[in-house]
Amino acid sequence: xxxxxxxxxxxxxxxxxxxxxxxxxxxxxxxxxxxxxxxxxxxxxxxxxxxxxxxxxxxxxxxxxxxxxxxxxxxxxxxxxxxxxxxxxxxxxxxxxxxxxxxxxxxxxxxxxxxxxxxxxxxxxxxxxxxxxxxxxxxxxxxxxxxxxxxxxxxxxxxxxxxxxxxxxxxxxxxxxxxxxxxxxxxxxxxxxxxxxxxxxxxxxxxxxxxxxxxxxxxxxxxxxxxxxxxxxxxxxxxxxxxxxxxxxxxxxxxxxxxxxxxxxxxxxxxxxxxxxxxxxxxxxxxxxxxxxxxxxxxxxxxxxxxxxxxxxxxxxxxxxxxxxxxxxxxxxxxxxxxxxxxxxxxxxxxxxxxxxxxxxxxx
Ligand SMILES: [Zn+2]
Ligand SMILES: [Zn+2]
Numbered sequence: 001x002x003x004x005x006x007x008x009x010x011x012x013x014x015x016x017x018x019x020x021x022x023x024x025x026x027x028x029x030x031x032x033x034x035x036x037x038x039x040x041x042x043x044x045x046x047x048x049x050x051x052x053x054x055x056x057x058x059x060x061x062x063x064x065x066x067x068x069x070x071x072x073x074x075x076x077x078x079x080x081x082x083x084x085x086x087x088x089x090x091x092x093x094x095x096x097x098x099x100x101x102x103x104x105x106x107x108x109x110x111x112x113x114x115x116x117x118x119x120x121x122x123x124x125x126x127x128x129x130x131x132x133x134x135x136x137x138x139x140x141x142x143x144x145x146x147x148x149x150x151x152x153x154x155x156x157x158x159x160x161x162x163x164x165x166x167x168x169x170x171x172x173x174x175x176x177x178x179x180x181x182x183x184x185x186x187x188x189x190x191x192x193x194x195x196x197x198x199x200x201x202x203x204x205x206x207x208x209x210x211x212x213x214x215x216x217x218x219x220x221x222x223x224x225x226x227x228x229x230x231x232x233x234x235x236x237x238x239x240x241x242x243x244x245x246x247x248x249x250x251x252x253x254x255x256x257x258x259x260x261x262x263x264x265x266x267x268x269x270x271x272x273x274x275x276x277x278x279x280x281x282x283x284x285x286x287x288x289x290x291x292x293x294x295x296x297x298x299x300x301x302x303x304x305x306x307x308x309x310x311x312x313x314x315x316x317x318x319x320x321x322x323x324x325x326x327x328x329x330x331x332x333x334x335x336x337x338x339x340x341x342x343x344x345x346x347x348x349x350x351x352x353x354x355x356x357x358x359x360x361x362x363x364x
Contacts, residue, residue, distance in 0.1 A: 004057035004134030005340045006118065007127075010048025014341040019057060019124060021116040023138050024070035031082060031139065034153035034360030036132035037061035038335075038343045038353040039161050040188060040255075041278065045127055046344055049280045053112055056125040058340065059355070060086040061161035062132025063153040066144070073141045081147040083160045085309045086128040088142035102304045110140060132160075133340050135357060145313050151320065154334065154354055154361055155327035158189065159313050161304075162352060163327065165276060166193025167319075168305015168312055169251050170201055174274040178202030180248040183238055183266045185230070187215040189352040190276060191253035192222055192330060198251070199223025200324055207238060207247065209262075218351055221329060230258075235265040247271060255279035257286075264299060272298040276305075334361070 006017040024030045036059045044050035045058060063083040066076050076082070087108065089101030096104050110129030115138055118124050131137045147156050166189070170176050182198040184191050187210035198206040199222065208215075208224035216227040228237055239246050246268030252260050255277025263273040264287075305312065319325035332350030335343055343353040 002116075002134045002136040003337065004131060005059060005337065006055055006124065007046055007058055008055040010046070010054065014046060014058060014344070016338055018119045019116045019134060021136060021138050024068055024073075026071040027073060027141055028070040028138050029066055029073060029076055029082075029141050029144050030068040030136060031062075031064045031084070031144065032067050032136050033062050033064040033132055033134060033357050035063055035157040035357065036355045037157050037160075037162060037189065038340060038347065038355065040190075040347055041128065041161070042133075043344045043347055044278065050278065052127065053125040055118065055122060056127040057131035057134050057137075058127045059133030060084070060128035060130045061157055062130060062137070063147065063157035063160065064357075064360070065153075067136065069141070076141060076144055076146065081149060081151070081153060081156070082144040083147055083156050083313065084130045084132055084137075084139060085143050085145050085160060086130045087304050088129075088140055089308065090142075100306075101308045102306050110143070132157075133337060133355060135337070145309050148317065151317065152328075152361075154331060154356055157354060158193075158327055158330055158352060159316055162189035162330070163193045163316060163325070164307050164309060164312055165305040166190040166253065167197035167200065167316060167325070168307035169253075169274055169276045169302045170194050170197030170203075172306035172312075173276075173300060173302035174249050174251060174272055176201040176203050176249055179204055181205055181207070181242055183207045183209060183247045183250045183263070184224070185209045185250060185252050185259050185263050185266075186254035186277060187212070187219055188253065188348060189330060191251075192218060192351050194251045194253055194276070195219055195222040195224050196325055200319060203249070205241065207241060209234065212348065218329065218332075222326060230262060234262055238266040242268070249274065251276060253277050257283050260285045264297065267295075267297050270296050272300065274300050274302050276302045
């Protein structure tokens with residue numbers, strides 16, 4: 001029996017409920033969660049802007065320890081620390097075999113399969129296949145990325161979504177090179193990770209943009225050389241910092257029409273705007289027919305940091321160990337499972353609220 005944060009209806013309330021989990025079955029792993037970050041995609045699921053089978057258990061940025069493994073699972077054993085991957089690549093489809101495992105055709109299969117039952121017998125789905133806002137979960141072995149034993153799990157949880165996405169957007173999707181200028185728009189967990197990614201890539205300057213002025217200090221700590229508020233004249237203010245030219249790169253981490261437009265507009269002629277934020281199907285972004293050719297910019301989408309977790313998470317762990325990647329400062333709040341729903345409502349005020357399960361925090 002596990003306890004999980006259950007969403008029964010899009011737009012409805014969330015509540016901690018008992019969840020009965022069978023297994024693990026063949027190829028599956030049962031994981032006891034230590035920590036799970038509260039991500040904007042959880043809010044999108046709760047509001048229904050991101051469609052998903054219901055009812056579901058929220059949470060997808062989790063780390064914990066293996067409790068049991070099913071038949072045929074190799075390389076994982078009870079006690080092993082792991083971080084969960086919400087889009088595990090199958091390694092066999094067209095995308096996986098053409099070097100784009102983050103676009104795996106089968107990555108979301110687990111989202112569509114009930115994985116347990118609620119107390120009233122209703123089948124329940126694992127949110128984004130992982131269901132990390134729960135004391136335990138059952139996932140495919142491929143959704144578990146092994147961790148070294150010395151990384152605090154509260155910090156490692158962030159590797160499962162925000163950090164992989166934000167750093168990956170800069171390194172993999174944008175391909176930022178040393179000395180290039182980068183504007184990061186939106187300083188949630190993903191955006192602040194993108195600021196760190198820009199620093200890791202050797203970008204200069206790194207201009208961070210967010211309306212919440214208390215984010216400025218965090219952004220500077222993570223490598224921002226300038227912090228601006230959005231709104232009127234943003235593109236002009238950015239150009240003023242860059243010899244009137246605009247930025248080589250913009251990394252958009254919000255997913256709204258106005259911030260996607262802003263990312264486009266702060267980029268120089270011939271520059272590249274990378275959209276990381278996931279918006280709503282009801283929102284439209286418009287471009288006039290002249291500006292696309294005139295500015296000759298590149299506008300690209302980015303999914304899960306265009307990362308291969310099996311490659312990128314070990315690389316991020318190297319950066320962490322070398323002191324180049326600050327995970328601890330991204331954790332701005334530690335909360336119990338029962339407060340996960342309330343934390344969704346105040347998203348945007350800090351970097352990351354992280355649910356810490358009893359016994360989940362490592363001794364310090
Ligand atoms: Zn996420
Ligand atoms: Zn695949």
